[in-house]
Amino acid sequence: MIIVMKHGASxxxxxxxxxxxxxxxxxPHVIHGATCNVIGAVGDERGKAVLQSxxxxxxxxxxxxxxQPYKLASREVCPEPSIIELAPGLTIGGEQLVVMAGPCSVEGEEQLIETARAVKAAGAxxxxxxxFKPRTSPYAFQGLEEEGxxxxxxxxQETGLPIVTEVVNPRDVELVARYADILQVGARNVQNFPLLKLLGQQDKPVLLKRGMATTIKEFLMSAEYILSEGNRRVILCERGIRTFETATRNTLDISAVPVLKEQTHLPVVIDPSHSTGHASLVPSxxxxxxxxxxxxxxxxVHNSPxxxxxxxxxxxxxxxFAIVMEKLRQFAAAADRKL
Structure with a gap:
């Protein structure tokens, strides 16, 4: 149920x-609006009629x-887009277009610092x-973990850029939260509900990636797990879905952006790298x-792909990447966004 408070309610x-x-x-989950406050009352659907009192x-x-089955993620509860603070002075969901860039995995100090300096200079x-890297093969590189x-x-410290990195295992949530500014949930963990619940108890933004075979409804229900635990700073990430097509790594569902914008107030990010699997396709x-x-x-972005x-x-x-960022400024301006 949504409880709409009167304008000027104490x-x-x-x-x-x-x-x-x-x-x-x-x-109760309070959403503070420009003219009035709204309270979302979430719980057992069977007895919700009692809330009418x-x-x-x-x-x-x-x-x-x-x-909608996703209560707190729905625009019914929060009609206006949510603007989420990622770091002091940096928000997502408003006029600012946020670009997060860097290597897939941290491999060493020189590789990371060189790439970090480059993406910052380009405007990321x-x-x-x-x-931590969840890989299909147990023999593939799994990441440097805490050293990473x-x-x-x-x-x-070197660049001043806030960092986003993935949490793979529920037992690592506290560890990763000590280092990261934004906690990422990968496609393989989109329905790892114990992990989502723990992230909902953190005071950090969460970047939630859509699964390879996850419907929009299932995606938003996963976001609901985080929101229902009290963490309102959820960012949705479309990273491509699995189809019959083999020309690209996945099929980027561009239509997911306007669909999500209609159904939820949460910010939406696109991952063109994992969706296409080919650097030549990323710019477009x-x-x-x-x-x-x-x-x-x-x-x-990698200094030596x-x-x-x-x-x-x-x-x-x-x-x-620098060339892409320069051209991206033109598209951002056409879309009434700032880069």
């Missing part, structure tokens, strides 16, 4: 409604059912890099993503 009235929601066995409380305008505002996190921290997918209305891009431990063929060289 803090005491808001607190009283929240307490009554708890007394009825539901969990809240209409009689002081300060309550009305009580309405939430039609977040450094990406994997310390230390190197990411060093790159942050970046431009298309901005035209479709995305809030950010997640691009793989031919020697990369993983995903070298889809990684841009720093010089090519």
């Amino acid at each position: 803090r005491e009235q808001l607190l009283a409604v929240k307490q009554r929601i708890r007394d009825l066995g539901y969990k 809240l209409e009689s409380m002081d300060g309550v305008e009305n009580v309405m059912p939430i039609l 505002t977040v450094l990406r890099g994997g310390a 996190l230390r190197l990411l921290d060093l790159a942050r 997918m970046c431009y298309a993503a901005v035209a479709a209305g995305c809030d950010g891009l997640l691009v793989e 031919e020697t990369a431990s993983c995903d070298g063929p889809q990684s841009l060289r720093p010089s090519d």
Whole structure:
């Protein structure tokens, strides 16, 4: 249910409604709006009719059912787009187009620092890099783990760029959260619900990637797991889905951007690197993503793709990334965004 508070309702009235929601066995989630506050009451659907009684409380305008199964992610609860702080002075979801760039995996200090300096010089505002790497083969490079996190921290000190890196295992959440500014959930973990619940208890933004065979509804239900635990800073990432096509690594679902924009208030990011699997295709997918209305891009950049431990063929060289960023400014301006 959505409980809409009256314009000018007092803090005491808001607190009283929240307490009554708890007394009825539901969990209140307050969304502060420009003109009024809204409370999402989430819990067992079977007895939700009892919440209708809240209409009689002081300060309550009305009580309405939430039609979508994803309650807190829905635009019914929050009609305006959410603007999420990634780091001091950096937000996503508003006018600013955020570009997160860096290597697929952290392989060493020289590789990471050189790439970090290059992507910052080109205009990226977040450094990406994997310390833990979930791989299809158990014999493939699995990442440097905590040493990789230390190197990411060093790159942050060197460049000032906040870092986004993946959490693979629930037991590593606290460790990764000590280093990362943004916690990433990979496609293979989109329905790892114990992991999502733990991330929902962290005070860090979460970048949630869509699974290779995940529907939009399932994707948003995964986001709901994080939101329902209290973490409102969720960013959705479309990274391509599995189809019959073999010319690309995955099929980038560009239509997911406007669909998600209609159904949720959460920011949407596109990963053109994992979706295409080919560096030559990444630039045009970046431009298309901005035209479709995305809030950010997640691009793989490596100082020496031919020697990369993983995903070298889809990684841009720093010089090519700089060219993409320059042209991207034109697309951003056409889409009324700033880069």
